[in-house]
Amino acid sequence: MVEARLNTNLEPEVQQILQLIDEGRNFLLSGGAGSGKTYSLVSVIRQVIAENPTAKVACMTYTNAAVKEIEERVNHKNLNVSTIHDFLWDNIKHFQKELKEAIISLANNENVSGISIDEANPIPKSYFNTLIDGIQYKEFLRLREGIISHDELLIVANYLFEKYPKLSSIIKHKYQFIFIDEYQDTNKAVIDIFLTHFKKSERKNIIGFFGDAMQSIYDDGIGNLDEYKGDYADTVNEIPKKQNRRNPQLVIDLANKLRTDGITQEPSTDPNAPNMFNGVVKQGTVLFLYSTDGNIKKVEEFLVANHAWDFSNLKQTKELNLTHNLIADKAGFRTLMDIYNKDQILSYKDRIKKHIKENNIATDFSENTFGEVVEALQQGKGGRELNTVRPTNTMQVFIDGNTELYNYAKSLKYSDFSKMYVDKDQLLDDKKQDEDDENKKGSKRDNLIKHLFKIQNNISLYKSKRYNEFLRATDYRFKITSIASKRILKENIDNLVDVGDKTIEEIIIDANEKGICMINDKLVNFKEKKEYLYNRVKNVRFSEFQKLYEYLEGQTPFSTQHKTKGSEFDNVLVILDNGGWNNYNFGNLFLETGSPTVLDRTQKIFYVCCTRAKENLAVFFHNPNAQVIAKAKVWFGNDNVIELN
Numbered sequence: 213m214v215e216a217r218l219n220t221n222l223e224p225e226v227q228q229i230l231q232l233i234d235e236g237r238n239f240l241l242s243g244g245a246g247s248g249k250t251y252s253l254v255s256v257i258r259q260v261i262a263e264n265p266t267a268k269v270a271c272m273t274y275t276n277a278a279v280k281e282i283e284e285r286v287n288h289k290n291l292n293v294s295t296i297h298d299f300l301w302d303n304i305k306h307f308q309k310e311l312k313e314a315i316i317s318l319a320n321n322e323n324v325s326g327i328s329i330d331e332a333n334p335i336p337k338s339y340f341n342t343l344i345d346g347i348q349y350k351e352f353l354r355l356r357e358g359i360i361s362h363d364e365l366l367i368v369a370n371y372l373f374e375k376y377p378k379l380s381s382i383i384k385h386k387y388q389f390i391f392i393d394e395y396q397d398t399n400k401a402v403i404d405i406f407l408t409h410f411k412k413s414e415r416k417n418i419i420g421f422f423g424d425a426m427q428s429i430y431d432d433g434i435g436n437l438d439e440y441k442g443d444y445a446d447t448v449n450e451i452p453k454k455q456n457r458r459n460p461q462l463v464i465d466l467a468n469k470l471r472t473d474g475i476t477q478e479p480s481t482d483p484n485a486p487n488m489f490n491g492v493v494k495q496g497t498v499l500f501l502y503s504t505d506g507n508i509k510k511v512e513e514f515l516v517a518n519h520a521w522d523f524s525n526l527k528q529t530k531e532l533n534l535t536h537n538l539i540a541d542k543a544g545f546r547t548l549m550d551i552y553n554k555d556q557i558l559s560y561k562d563r564i565k566k567h568i569k570e571n572n573i574a575t576d577f578s579e580n581t582f583g584e585v586v587e588a589l590q591q592g593k594g595g596r597e598l599n600t601v602r603p604t605n606t607m608q609v610f611i612d613g614n615t616e617l618y619n620y621a622k623s624l625k626y627s628d629f630s631k632m633y634v635d636k637d638q639l640l641d642d643k644k645q646d647e648d649d650e651n652k653k654g655s656k657r658d659n660l661i662k663h664l665f666k667i668q669n670n671i672s673l674y675k676s677k678r679y680n681e682f683l684r685a686t687d688y689r690f691k692i693t694s695i696a697s698k699r700i701l702k703e704n705i706d707n708l709v710d711v712g713d714k715t716i717e718e719i720i721i722d723a724n725e726k727g728i729c730m731i732n733d734k735l736v737n738f739k740e741k742k743e744y745l746y747n748r749v750k751n752v753r754f755s756e757f758q759k760l761y762e763y764l765e766g767q768t769p770f771s772t773q774h775k776t777k778g779s780e781f782d783n784v785l786v787i788l789d790n791g792g793w794n795n796y797n798f799g800n801l802f803l804e805t806g807s808p809t810v811l812d813r814t815q816k817i818f819y820v821c822c823t824r825a826k827e828n829l830a831v832f833f834h835n836p837n838a839q840v841i842a843k844a845k846v847w848f849g850n851d852n853v854i855e856l857n
C-alpha cells in the first residue's frame with residue numbers, strides 16, 4: 213500500500229496522515245493561512261476512498277458553500293459532506309424517545325443554561341408524549357413544541373453521545389473516516405463528542421481535523437485542540453504544514469508579524485504553487501492607507517489609478533468590511549437592513565416582553581393591543597414603580613421619528629406582535645447553494661425573503677437565457693409549444709423584469725399573476741403571523757432587494773471579514789472600521805493594548821483578512837493616531853504607509 217502511495221504525487225503531510233491512519237490514530241493537520249489545508253483535505257479524502265473502496269467518509273465543514281466545493285472536488289458516492297449541524301441531526305433524529313428524554317433532563321438540570329422550559333418545574337417525563345411530529349430541528353427555536361435550533365442541537369447531541377456509547381458505535385460503523393474542516397471554529401460540545409464520548413465505544417474509526425488556531429474567529433469555537441494533542445495512540449497527532457502557497461512574499465512577511473503563536477511561514481518551494489512565477493515567489497504589494505475624512509471612494513480611486521485595481525472584476529478584487537451594516541449603504545440595501553436590524557419599536561416590544569417575564573406580571577394581555585399593554589405598563593399598575601417600563605432613549609428617538617409606524621404597531625394584537633421575532637439573519641443568512649437548499653434546515657432566511665429570492669432567481673435565469681432551467685424553476689403552468697405562447701411568456705417576463713420603481717409587494721403580485729412565482733402558503737402564513745414586518749418590507753422598492761440579492765450572491769466587490777474565511781482573491785482591501793462594535797478595536801490592534809479578549813479577536817480577524825490576498829493587499833484606516841502610523845510603518849514598511857488627503 214505504501215509503495216502505491218509513493219508512486220503518487222501526494223504531499224509529504226498527506227503521506228504522514230495516511231501513515232497515522234494505517235496506525236489507527238486520530239490526527240490534526242494544522243497550518244497557517246494558505247498552507248494548503250483544504251487542498252490536503254481533498255487529497256486525503258480521495259486517497260482514503262481509493263485505498264478503502266467500501267468505506268464511507270464523512271466530511272464536515274463550516275458553511276454550505278464549503279460543503280458544495282468539497283463535494284464537487286471529490287464527487288464520490290462514498291463521501292458525505294455536510295455541515296456539522298446537519299451531520300449530527302441526521303445521526304440522532306431517529307432516536308426520538310432518547311431525544312425527548314434528553315431535552316427534558318437538560319431542561320430540569322439547573323447547571324445547564326442553554327435549555328430551559330419555564331412551564332413547569334420539574335418538567336414531567338411525559339411532557340413531549342403528545343407531539344405529532346416528534347422532536348424537530350429547525351432554523352428557529354420553539355422548545356415547548358419540541359423544536360430545537362442550532363445551539364440546542366449541539367447540547368442535546370453531546371448529552372446523547374455521552375449517555376449512549378451505542379450511538380458512537382453506530383456512527384463509527386457507518387463512517388470509518390470522519391474529517392472536520394476549520395476545526396478551530398467548532399464548538400467544544402462537538403469536539404467532546406468525537407474525542408471524548410467516542411472513546412466509550414470499542415469500535416474503531418479515524419477522526420481527522422484540519423485548521424488553524426490563529427483563524428478561530430467565532431467566540432463559540434474551541435479555538436485550539438491543545439488539551440487533546442499528543443503523540444500517543446489515544447491522543448490527536450498533530451502534523452504541521454509550514455509552507456505558504458497562496459500569498460506573495462510581502463503578505464507572508466506581514467502575516468508572520470501578525471501571528472501571535474510564533475509560527476513562521478515560508479513560501480512554498482513548489483514551482484507550481486499559485487504564489488510562484490517563473491520559479492520565483494511573487495513579491496506582491498502591501499499598503500497601509502489612511503485619511504482624516506474616511507472617504508472610501510478616494511481609497512478605491514487611489515488603488516485604481518496608482519495600482520491598476522479593478523473593482524468591477526468581482527473574482528479578483530474584494531473589499532472586506534467588518535459588518536453587513538457597514539456594507540449596506542455601499543451595496544444599496546440600507547432600508548431593508550434597517551428594517552431587520554434597527555427597528556426600535558421591536559426592541560421596545562422585546563423590552564416589554566422581558567419586563568413582564570422577569571417581574572412575573574400575571575395580567576392576561578391576550579385580548580389587548582400592543583398600545584394597551586404599553587399604556588398599562590407605562591402608567592404602572594396600582595402606581596407600583598416596579599411595573600413601569602419605558603422606552604430607552606434610543607427607542608424613544610426612533611418612536612418620535614416614526615409616529616405613524618408606532619401608532620400602527622400599537623393597534624396590533626399584543627399576543628401576535630409579542631411573538632414576532634426579527635433578526636438580521638432572516639435577511640442576510642448565507643446563500644444556499646441550490647434551489648432545494650432553500651427549504652432545507654439551516655437556512656435562517658424568512659419565508660418572505662425566500663420568496664423574493666425565488667422571484668429574482670427566476671428573473672436572473674430568464675435574463676441569462678437559461679430558458680429550460682427557468683421553466684423548471686418557475687410556476688409557469690402553460691405549455692410553451694406554439695410561437696404565440698412563447699410570445700406571451702416573453703411579454704409577461706419582460707414586463708416583470710422591468711421592475712423600475714415598483715415596490716416589493718407589486719412585484720410579488722405581478723409574479724403571481726403572470727405565473728412566474730406563485731404566492732404559496734408559506735408566504736400567506738408569513739403575512740398573517742408577521743404582519744408588521746411584511747407591511748414594512750412590502751413598500752421597499754424591489755430594485756433595493758435586487759441589490760441585496762447581488763450582494764448575497766457574491767456579485768458585488770463586498771464581503772464581511774468573517775465570511776471571507778477560506779477564500780482568496782488577487783486584490784484585497786481591508787477596511788479597519790469596527791462600525792461601533794466594541795468586540796473589535798483596530799486602533800488597539802496596532803498598539804497591542806486594551807482588553808486581551810478584544811485584542812485577540814481583532815488580531816485573528818485581521819490575520820484572516822490580510823492572508824486572503826494572492827497579489828496585492830491594501831488596508832485602510834480612518835484617522836489613525838501617530839502611534840498607529842508608527843506601528844504601521846514597522847508592519848508594512850515606511851514607503852507603504854500613505855496618507856490620502
Ligand SMILES: Nc1ncnc2c1ncn2[C@@H]1O[C@H](COP(=O)(O)OP(=O)(O)OP(=O)(O)O)[C@@H](O)[C@H]1O
Nearest residue numbers: 244245246247248249250251252424457458486778
Ligand atoms: N499541493 C498543491 N498543489 C497545487 N496547489 C495547491 C496545493 N496546495 C494548495 N494549493 C493551492 O494553494 C492555495 C491555498 O490553498 P488552500 O486554500 O488549501 O489553503 P488553506 O490552508 O486551506 O488556507 P486558509 O487557512 O486560508 O483557508 C489554493 O489556491 C490551493 O488551490
